[in-house]
Amino acid sequence: MNKTLENRFYYLDNFVTVVDSVRARYRHLLSLEEQAFVDGFGDLPQASAALLVRMVMRKGELFRFSKLRYDEIGCAASAAAPLIAAGWVEPRPLLDIGQLFRVLTKVEIAAAFPQLRQVARKSEQLDFLRQAEGGAAGVRSLEEWWPGAADSLLQLCEPVAALCDRLRLMFFGNLYQDWSEFVLSELGIFKYEQVDLSPAAQGFGSRQDIDDYLHLHACRERFLGGEELHAVVTDISAQPYPNPWLEERRGKLLFQVAQHYERNGELAPALRLYAGSSRPGARLRAIRVLERCGQPEAAFALAQQAEQQAESEAEQQQLLRVMPRLRRALGHPRLTPSAAVGIAQHEIALPQPAPGISVEQALSGHLACADAPARYVENALINSLFGLLFWDAVFTPVPGAFFHPFQSGPADLHSPDFRLRRAPQFEAGFALLRSGGYRQAILHNFRIKENTQSPFVFWGAIDAPLLAMALDCLPPRHLQLCFERILQDIKSNRSGLPDLIQFWPAEQRYRMIEVKGPGDRLQDNQIRWLDYFARHDIPVAVYYVQWTGESA
Known part of the structure; x- marks a missing residue:
């Protein structure tokens, strides 16, 4: 027992x-x-x-x-x-x-x-x-x-x-985990990486950090409880916290309150809060609020500033849609759009599958053959390869990253300086890609870390044959390009990867396949990955599937 x-x-x-x-x-x-x-x-x-x-x-x-x-x-x-x-x-x-x-x-x-x-x-x-x-x-x-x-x-x-x-x-290190974490671990439901929790790696550096966290948490609970917004905002610090981890939480709360104001049509306080939030996406929301307020000049000036120093690919992508509209509103001449990167696209008609069979499974079964197996992997494969290669980097006990034995990943995973704080460990992983030692490292961690919680490794979606084919067919240069992009914006770039991957083991090559069923369209994060693949000559295609009729 x-x-x-x-x-x-x-x-x-x-x-x-x-x-x-x-x-x-x-x-x-x-x-x-x-x-x-x-x-x-x-x-x-x-x-x-x-x-x-x-x-x-x-x-x-x-x-x-x-x-x-x-x-x-x-x-x-x-x-x-x-x-x-x-x-x-x-x-x-x-x-x-x-x-x-x-x-x-x-x-x-x-x-x-x-x-x-x-x-x-x-x-x-x-x-x-x-x-x-x-x-x-x-x-x-x-x-x-x-x-x-x-x-x-x-x-x-x-x-x-x-x-x-x-x-x-x-x-x-948070208030959403509770005492049940102990039970889940002891029952073997969850298995966690054992990280050094020495004083040098402790999460809180001062009592003020703890007080500030509790205060922000109380403000958030009041906001979610429907308290009058002005009263809540008044109690949120108007000055950024020196602790980046807490500042991220403050920025998120201000962003959420601003969204609530915006949805209610209260644009002036929404704009003020977006301007005071360091959260990614706040500047773009401010641009759109300025548009709604009838201030296209101010919106255009802020958008130009964003163009000069975009915070992410996602913001760049949205600016490509916003700027033409603002230029028209201000009477500026239309700019010639840059040439689109070519991506292989196919339209295919398949028999209507049986209930419970997804469009991805239907296309995978249609394309696969003995010499070219296809697997439905979506975000699981590339993320898992990343997590297995950089396991030691992800679980490096830098200050403020780990608080207790029940963490599936570091608390600063989405911080802008996540990679910088672990630069030697990440460089060691990229060095293995250059030297050829990456394969052994990935398979070794796959064996010894089996079912250990990780923010990147999808244990239920990967297996030894899939890893072996991927490591045979994906060149290390392609892996490095994918891993570099994940590290550019972990929160955004862990998702949006193509649905399928098809291998030709005898030829040591592959292609990724994004699948769209009837009436479906590409999402923004998928478009960004496809564009990245095309620009770096990583084989990828998009299949648009239509049904020919009902299944028998």
């Missing part, structure tokens, strides 16, 4: 792992009160520590004793006593009406307030009682609200709940 299933206190052990890790790596970033908590937690009786962790891992801060029943803990009242003595749990919390309704069932509400028995819905009961009580309701204990209550409450004190979120952030 799995050790997680055998150990009834597995969740407590996981929490202790987090506490011990934070105490060892970040003690200097904890306040005296926080240090007292991480030191004192280990002195609790096991049942008390387990009860606290159960409460931390559940939703909300109010808990009924009748719901705190765990065989391994035993009597909840006895387990809670040391927590109450430490001031971490409140035994008779004061509740407002809203909190009271959240902890009571509809039947219990009717028992506590007989006047509400004829009110159908719980929400209507709450509205009725608020109106009846007016401003005199205040806060009371459960026993004062309902003298006949057969249950009592515990409340996890807010400073303890906030500190546990802080500990989780310091351990995981």
